[in-house]
Amino acid sequence: DIQMTQSPSTLSASVGDRVTITCRASQSISTWLAWYQQKPGKAPKPLISKASSLETGVPSRFSGSGSGTEFTLTISSLQPDDFATYYCQQYNTYLTFGGGTKVEIK
Amino acid sequence: EVQLVESGGGLVKPGGSLRLSCAASGFTFSDAWMSWVRQAPGKGLEWVGRIKIKTDGATTDYAAPVKGRFTISRDDSKNTLYLQMDSLQTEDTAVYYCVTHRSIVNFLDNWGQGTQITVSS
Numbered sequence: 001d002i003q004m005t006q007s008p009s010t011l012s013a014s015v016g017d018r019v020t021i022t023c024r025a026s027q028s029i030s031t032w033l034a035w036y037q038q039k040p041g042k043a044p045k046p047l048i049s050k051a052s053s054l055e056t057g058v059p060s061r062f063s064g065s066g067s068g069t070e071f072t073l074t075i076s077s078l079q080p081d082d083f084a085t086y087y088c089q090q091y092n093t094y095l096t097f098g099g100g101t102k103v104e105i106k
Numbered sequence: 107e108v109q110l111v112e113s114g115g116g117l118v119k120p121g122g123s124l125r126l127s128c129a130a131s132g133f134t135f136s137d138a139w140m141s142w143v144r145q146a147p148g149k150g151l152e153w154v155g156r157i158k159i160k161t162d163g164a165t166t167d168y169a170a171p172v173k174g175r176f177t178i179s180r181d182d183s184k185n186t187l188y189l190q191m192d193s194l195q196t197e198d199t200a201v202y203y204c205v206t207h208r209s210i211v212n213f214l215d216n217w218g219q220g221t222q223i224t225v226s227s
Contacts, residue, residue, distance in 0.1 A: 032212075091213050094169075095156075095212045096153065
């Protein structure tokens with residue numbers, strides 16, 4: 001099974017900050033990686049597919065990069081609507097989620 | 107607009123059974139791989155299992171914690187996905203989401219609102 005490790009698990013930041021979340025796979029997954037955003041009491045929302053392809057309607061301040069085993073999600077200038085929990089998910093072999101990163105207000 | 111509406115959740119005793127349904131609309135259900143994903147209280151997302159389309163044999167795959175206890179099925183004539191859950195354990199307590207796949211890859215495209223399952227005596 002492919003394990004996904006996200007860091008940090010919690011991140012405190014201010015509006016306007018640049019934020020980076022890391023996701024590591026236990027083996028190479030090429031670019032078969034997705035990022036999701038989840039707000040309390042809501043279903044997850046897809047942000048990025050194929051490691052770096054922004055979903056339609058997702059603000060351009062979000063970007064994804066990486067391949068193989070190391071991936072990052074970057075928010076270039078954190079906005080109030082971005083405080084949420086973010087999950088990475090590999091889809092190279094079945095599906096596995098990372099443990100999540102909660103982005104909190106500093 | 108894609109709509110996925112889960113139903114069938116509730117409180118069940120350990121060892122009991124429950125069947126969830128997911129009514130789908132706004133897309134060609136028979137052409138869509140479908141998954142169930144769950145989220146225990148205060149925890150992260152966990153993939154439960156997937157069913158492919160009929161032309162792919164409607165093949166199912168399951169995560170290790172539920173294999174042999176949960177069964178995913180689909181009724182394309184009713185645009186409905188099912189999750190039969192048997193031998194339920196307290197660790198199965200979670201919100202269960204019905205999710206579409208994008209094409210024939212395991213990227214999860216559209217999510218339902220979720221239904222709560224509580225396993226408790």
